[in-house]
Amino acid sequence: MASTQFSTKDRILGAAEELFAQHGFMGTSLRQVTSRADVNIAAVNYHFGSKENLINEVFRRRMDEMSRQRLGQLEQASKDRPGELEAVLAAFVEPALAVARDRQGGAAFIRVIARAYAEKNDGLRQFLSEQYGHVLREFARAIAQCVPGLEKEQLYWRLDFLSGALTYAMSDFGLIKRPAGVSEIAHRKRAADELIRFAAAGIKS
Numbered sequence: 001m002a003s004t005q006f007s008t009k010d011r012i013l014g015a016a017e018e019l020f021a022q023h024g025f026m027g028t029s030l031r032q033v034t035s036r037a038d039v040n041i042a043a044v045n046y047h048f049g050s051k052e053n054l055i056n057e058v059f060r061r062r063m064d065e066m067s068r069q070r071l072g073q074l075e076q077a078s079k080d081r082p083g084e085l086e087a088v089l090a091a092f093v094e095p096a097l098a099v100a101r102d103r104q105g106g107a108a109f110i111r112v113i114a115r116a117y118a119e120k121n122d123g124l125r126q127f128l129s130e131q132y133g134h135v136l137r138e139f140a141r142a143i144a145q146c147v148p149g150l151e152k153e154q155l156y157w158r159l160d161f162l163s164g165a166l167t168y169a170m171s172d173f174g175l176i177k178r179p180a181g182v183s184e185i186a187h188r189k190r191a192a193d194e195l196i197r198f199a200a201a202g203i204k205s
Helices: 001-023 031-035 041-047 051-080 087-098 106-118 123-148 153-173 184-204
Strands: none
Touching: 001 031, 001 041, 001 106, 031 041, 031 051, 051 087, 051 106, 051 123, 087 106, 087 123, 087 153, 087 184, 106 123, 106 153, 106 184, 123 153, 153 184
């Protein structure tokens, strides 16, 4: 029974993620989600209660694990490479790029993130702030320790710019595509290394 419930919930989340990526939050109806997931509306109501909560849970499914990986890598960096800005930035960048390259819906989730930037959804912004704001604050503190002369306002401006650049890198929409003969892992590592080097220079300037 538990397995059936999990697979139903997961199908709904997967269908919603794909549809939100294609049509946006406003442009997607629960009827479309139920049709894509091959479930009835009662199943959506049972697992999520509302469309707004379904949107939030699409983000939670990816963001919870990414946040755990980020904080875990940040903690390890503070032990192994204390005071090293590049190690802090790697903890922020690398788990996000791993999500983007996830073959199980990673590309769709990146388009969902783009929708979140483009569409004004105050409920979603509040949810993300409440659930994951602490992650950004942890990184802000870690960066401040690495660059003690940086004013708080400057720090948050630069962290904001880093987040924007990271989202762009996650989309893989830029001029540089993975060359033939280069593995996905190697390409992702190169992207992370270049972004970390770029961000470190900007933050330190």
